[in-house]
Structure formats: structure tokens, C-alpha cells
Amino acid sequence: MTGGKEDILRGTLDLLVLKTLETLGPLHGYGIARRIEQVSEQLLHLNQGTLYPALLRLEQRGWISSKWGTSDNNRRARYYSLTKSGKKQLAREAESWERMVGVIARLLQGEAIIG
């Protein structure tokens, strides 16, 4: 992709969805997609359609649940919310993400010093 947009890293979409639901509470698919794009300040490119298989996967694992409701503009929409085990999973994933970031950061710094 051109224009400085990055594709979402494989495996990080789950984390982004869970975090979004934790911050904003129950939300429909479009809401989640918009939020992710807003927070990333348009730096992340998201094919919004790819969100749905991810939502299904998370729901199958019991980390989120869904029910049908009505959106702001009176449209029927499916709302997703974080479950208890989803909260725990978010904590686990966030922690492992931070560890990973730390490792990569140290690695890059080290390289910088040597370089």
C-alpha cells in the first residue's frame, strides 16, 4: 500500500478488537472498524471486511459475545461486547505484546549502538 499506510500485522487484529471493546463497551462491526482507523490516525490500513472472520473467531473462543440491537440511526446492527474470559485474554495478549515490543526495541537500540 502506498501513502504511508501499514497493513495490520497478522495476529494483532484480535488485540485491537478486544482493546476497542474494553474501552468503548458494546459496539457494532462498523463502530469497531472506525475506532481502529481513528485511533491509528489513518496510519493503519484496514480492509474492513476482514474484521468479520476475526469477530467470528473471537466469539467462537468465547472472548466476545454478540447480540442484535439498534444503532444510533435506527438501523438493526449486531453489537459485540467483551466477555469475562475476553478480558483475561486481553490482559494476556497485551502483556505479551508489550514484551515483544520491548524485545524489538532493545534489539533495535542495540543495533543502533553497535552501528
Place this chain on the structure above:
Amino acid sequence: MTWIRVIVARCRGLLLRKGVEANLNEELDGHIEMLVEDNLRRGMAPDDARYAALRNFGGTEQMKEEYREQRGLPMLETLAEDVRYGFRQLRRNAGFTLVAILTLALGIGANTAIFSAVYAVLLKPLPFSNAGQLVRVFEANDRAGIGGTACSYLEFREWQRQNHVFSAMAAVAAHELNLTGRGEPMVVRVGDVTSEFFSVLGVKPLLGRAFLAADDQPGAAPVVVLSYDLWRSRFAADPSLVGSSIDLDKKSFTVVGVMPARFQFSFFDEGPGRQLWIPIVQDPLFGPPAMQPLQHLYTALARLKPGISEAQAEAEMQTVGNRLWPEFRPGDKGWVIRTASVRVAVTGEDASAPLFVLLAAVGLVLLIACANVANLLLARATSRAREFAVKAALGASRGRILRQLLTESAVLGLLGATLGIALAYWGVRGLSGLLPRSFPRADSIQVEGWVLVFALVLSLGASLLFGLAPALFAADPRLHSTLQESSGRPGEGKDRRRVRNLLVVTEVALAMALLIGAGLFIRSFASLMSVNPGFETHHILRAEVSLPRFQYSMPQQWVTFSNEALERIQSEPDLRDTAEVLPMPIADQSVNLPFSIVNGPPLPPGRTITADYATISPNYFQVVGIPLLRGRYFSRQDVISSPRVVIVSAELARLYFPHRDPIGQQLVFGFLSDPSGRREIVGVVGDTRAVALSRPPGPALYVPFSQAPLWGVGLVTKTSSSASAAAQEIAAKVHEVDPDLPVTDVQWMTEVVDTSLGQARLRTWLLGLFGVMALILAAAGIFGVISYSVSRRTHEFGIRMALGAGANEILRLVLKEALGLALAGVVIGIAVALGLARPVSSLLFGVRATDPVTLIVLPLVLTGAALLAAYLPARRATRVDPLAALRTE
């Protein structure tokens, strides 16, 4: 545990597919609408807004596909799709499908039927708890050539007391008694047992109690335990029977228990509905010898203690035996104690070999059937080549096409199995009707549980076998070139033709091997049928009179009764030629006795010589036509008070008196009522096959009934009246002597012989049937391959005919191809058959495994059948219109 939740969710997704799909569409539409609205708010033109929304969303269909795969169980869904597709394909080719299914059904059905017999006889768990721990304990003496023999009662009690390897032991014996009172007198099978019998087998009575240790004491009150079937058929399942008494041989026994329906212990073949058990010591026949240390009449059963192996048990029993033999086997050396699984004791050693021959035969039939179907599939794969090429072009991987084709094969296989199981069910019901009653566990042969599993596994295995090669060819990526071919006839590679030919040659070879095997057994049976038994069987009627043991307890009573009865019967003009013999030839279990020769050459130590034994009335040899070779027959003067005499068979004379005249020599032997004593040989008679037709005549001893009576009366009559008339006359005469005695087993000797051949006949019929099936399948295989080849060579034949070839030349061309395939198969088949012949040769009678007649006739038959099968398509080839053939190109 997340994965469980995932699987549950996926299964739900699979089941609720429709609703979920609608929901997904609604959700996605809503999403896109929201995107569009946002874009509109930002001031885009409506068209642009929608276009941007769709772009932002990405490929909808792609996403849905991913979503669906995530949602359900894609493997399963593909499978279901392939199965549906397979069915559609099979329906579209009804002819092919019908032939393939019938072929497979025959193969699978025959295998299932035979396997159900193998399972029931050899594999099915015996109906006893922990049957694996049950063993038979017996003595053997290899030096004396005694493979296994019974023990004496007192010896058994010592084994029981001194061993530490068995948790329990019981002794058993069996015979028959007359049950009287409450209806017609009937003969019942009596299991003589020690009180531990039921607990060793681990079966509790349905009603009342089993035997107690007190019942084993001499002088205890007589008690009896009934089988469920006898209780039902004779006593109308009357629960109050327990505690009342029944009469066995006119002695009263108190019924203490009834065993459950499934309980059956067929050590000794017993008819259903007439089994009961009494303690050994209370039996009129086996009770008295129980107190004598040298009467080896009882079979020992034992249950191994947990963790004790048979080898450990044998080792311990050997030391016990070493202590006991001086008392129970005085003077003999070389005894050992062995154990054998109860199954072998129940089914007999010789039940398994014929069954395995049959199983091998049906296995071959199935292989031939598979080769046939594989060939059909190959031909079809060729005509479907375009379909696969299109699929491959549309992105189906090789594995995907392979999977789909194998699914199709499996569908075919399972359809064949369904029909096959139905055939087997029907066949087994027919089969158990044909089985001789002596066949072990015949009543438990049925298509059930594990047999069905066997059939299903077999059909899936067969599907893989016949489906794999055609599927591999069909999924061949090189086939893409097919698409580029202009003609409607995709080419068939050399490889494929080679495989087809290989398959048909294999098929013919297997059929040849099976046919030769079947042929050998048929020849063997024919020679068994025509063997001379050494005595008359035509117009000879046999009958038995059952004597109550308590009334007729003294041997002298047996002599008096039989002399009187015989005399009265002989007074009837058409029963003048009536004689007595026990045991009865063929019909009865033979008696084999050890004997020694006075002043004979010394035998190597530990070796005994034996002969078959029969006790007869003086006129027996004349009645059944056994010729006198030397000396004299018995006469009425050979009675208990006169010198003891014996007549020997020619075989005995040949073996033991090769250079001497046996007449006047003396033998020493004895049996039950006739204690050991010297007997002088007064005659030599012709050899007979009185033990079994398949057994070559062995040495035989005949003694006068008056000098060595056996309990019971066995009558043979040479008569021209009908069996029923003679039976009535005999019964009337017997009843003049004692009105209470039943006359049983009235049968022509030819029928007796026939019955004794029942198993061999059934085996021969089945093998013949399988041979014919193989022949037909192989011919069908040749027909298929040649038809196909002819249809592919139409063009070539057209050219040949255009160039002047006559119909005969074309015919010869096609038949030559068929002959080549058939001959290759026949030659390989003969080689295979010769290789397999050695293991079955022990089952053959009067014919060698290299029987030239079989080895010449059957290959000719098979080759003839192959040529006949090829003739039809060959004829078609000659009718090719050269112009039409050339134009189609």
C-alpha cells in the same frame, strides 16, 4: 478448553447454516450502508460514496468465504459435498453403478458370511467371565504318542489340593441318561461335574443354587441343575420345579437350580434343549470309577489365578504330577501336564483350518471383485478425463480431485457393503441350516456387532484398493493436455493400458488359483464319497436301545437283555439279519484301546500300541458284509464261561504279525466291564473305515458281546422294508422284553455316512460356489477390458477392413489379445496355486495337491470362459463399418 468451545461453536454453525448466513448478509449490508452514509456526510457524490465504501470494505465474497470456512467444519462440508456429487455421478452411470455394486456386494457379502462363522467359532468371547483365564489341564505322554488324555478323579482331587496356580478347578465328563416321568421318556445330555464347575466358569444360576461341596460326597442326596432350554421345553419354565424331583434312569434327583439362558458349555457336543448337570459321584456310569485311581475318565478345567501365565501353571503342575504319577500312572514314564485354552477344547483343533481355507477363498473372490471394479473405474476415468481437466484448470488441486474420487469409491464401496451385508445375512441363515449339528458353536453364527464392523472396514479397504489406481490416473496433472485435444476422444496413455492389463491378468491369476483350490477339494470330496468303507451301508438300518443304568447296572444284565432282544428281533422274517455292535461304525465316537502281544517282540520303552475296539454279536460280520480272511467268526458258544477270543483286522495282522500266522496268538487288553485278560486270536477280517471315512483303516479288535458287554444296544439290520416299518417292528420286539425302553436313532447307514460327511460337503459346496463366482468375475473382467479395447480400436479396425482385412482376421486379432491376457493369468495362477497347495494338502483326501486332472481341466475351463467373454466384443469389432469408423475421426 478453548478448543472444545470452538468445536461446539463450529458444529452449531454447521447446523444453523441458513439463519447464520442471512444474519451475516444483514450485518455486512448494514456495515456498508453506514460507510456509505459517512461518506455522503463528508460530501461525496452518491456513486462515489458507494464505490469508496465498497473499496474500503474489501472483497465481500472473498470475506464471506473465509467467514464460512471459519464458521463450520469445512472438511466435513467438503466431504458431504463430495458424497452428494459421488451419488450424482453414480446415478448418471446407472449401468456401471449396478455392475460395480453387484460385484462388490458379492465379494463383501461372501466375506461377511464366512467371517461371521470364523468370528463365532474362533474369535467371539466365550460366555464366561474372564474366559482368558480358563484352561483345560491334561496329561500327555509324547514318548507314548499320547497327545492328551483324561485324568482319574482321585488324581484330579490331588491336583486341586496341591497346586497354587489355579484359583479353582473342576472335573467334568459327559454322557446320556433317560429322563422319565412328566411326559414321553427322553434322552438327556448329562454333564457330570464336580461342585466347583459353575464357579470355575463364573456363572451363577438363574434360579435356586449351584452345587455345594457337600453334593460331591459319596452318599449325598442326588441333585441336578437344569439348563434353561431343558427347563423351558420340558417343564414349561415352571419356577416351582426347583425343590421338586425328576427321574434320571428311574432314579429320583432333586432339582436345585436352573442355569441362565446364555449358559452353554459345549465341551462335548450337545443338542440344544436337553442338557442338565449332576455331580460326578451321583452318576451311575462315571460315579463308581471315580473312586478308582487308575480310571482316567475325567477332564480337568481350571481358572488361572490373576497374574499366573499358562507356562507358570504348567511348570507347577509338572512338579505336582511328578509326586503323583507313581500312584496314578504306575510303571509309565514320560508323562507331562499341559494346559490348553478352553476355546480350543470347545471348538476343537480341526475347526479352524477349514474355516481359514474358506476365508482365504472369499478373500480371493473379493480381490477379484476389486480388480474388476478398478478396471471399470479406470475406463470411466478415461471418459471423464475432460471433467477432471476442467476442474484442474479451475484451480482444483491434485489432492482435491483425488479426495473427491476416493470419496466416490467409498460411496460405491459402502453401497456394495449394504447390499453385501443383506446377502450375508440371508446367506448365514441358509448356512447355519446346512451346518452339521456337530459343528462347534454353530448356533451362535450370526451377522452382528463385530461382523458388521468387519464388513464396513472391509468395504472401505476395498474402496481404497479399487479406487486408488484409477484416481491417481485421473488426477494426473498431465491430463491438462486433454483439454487441448480437439477430438471428443481423449487419448489413453500406454501406462493406463498397462495397468488395465495388469489388473485383468491379476484377476485371471487369482481366479485360477481359487478354481484349482476348489477343484482339489471337489475331487477330494468325490473320492471321499466313493471310498469303500469296508462294510455294507446300503439297506443297512441302525437303531439304538437306551438302557436305564440304575435298573441295568450289571454287565450280565446287558448281555441277557441284548441276547433276548436280538433273538426276538431276529424271529421277525424281514429282520432276520440283525446284529449288534458297539460302538456303532461312523455314528458313535470310536474306542481306541492299548493292547500288548503275548510273546511278541519287545516294544521300545514308553511306547504303547493301540487299536480300535468293538464288541459284536456273532453274526455282525455277515450282516454288514465284512469278509473273513482267516480263521473263524464268533459263535454262540463264545460266552462268558468259555475261553476268551478276539478277531483282528487285516491291518492289525499286517502290522504286528508280519511273518507269523496271527491265529492262535494271544493279545492282552481290557475295557471297563471286561477286566484285562488274555484273548486268543481266532480270526482275521477285512479292514473297515469304521471311525471315519476319511481315516485310513487302522488296526482293529473285535470281541464277542457276551464276553465283553458294553452298556446299551446298538443294532444293525439288513432289511428291505421301510425304515419306519422296521423301526416299529424293532420297538415292538424290544418292548416285549422291557416296555419302558426307548428305541432311538433309527437311520439308514447311508444316511449316517452322509451326515458324517456334512462338514466336508458344505465346505466343498462353498468352495465350488466361490470358484464359480471367481470364474464369472474373471470372465466379466476380460469382457470389460476387451470391449473397451475394441471400442478404442474401432478406427484401426476400420482402416484394416478398408485395406482388405476380413471379419475372421479382425476376430482373430481381438481374440488373440484376450488369449494373451488369459494365458498370462492362467500361468501365474497355476504357479500361485502350486505354492498354496502345500498348506492345504493335509485337508485333502485321496487326491494330491498336484492332481493332474485338476491342473489340466480347470485352466482349460478358465481359458475357454475368457475366450467366450472376449467373443462378444470381438464379434462387434467385425461389424465395424469401415466408412463410418473413418468418418468419426
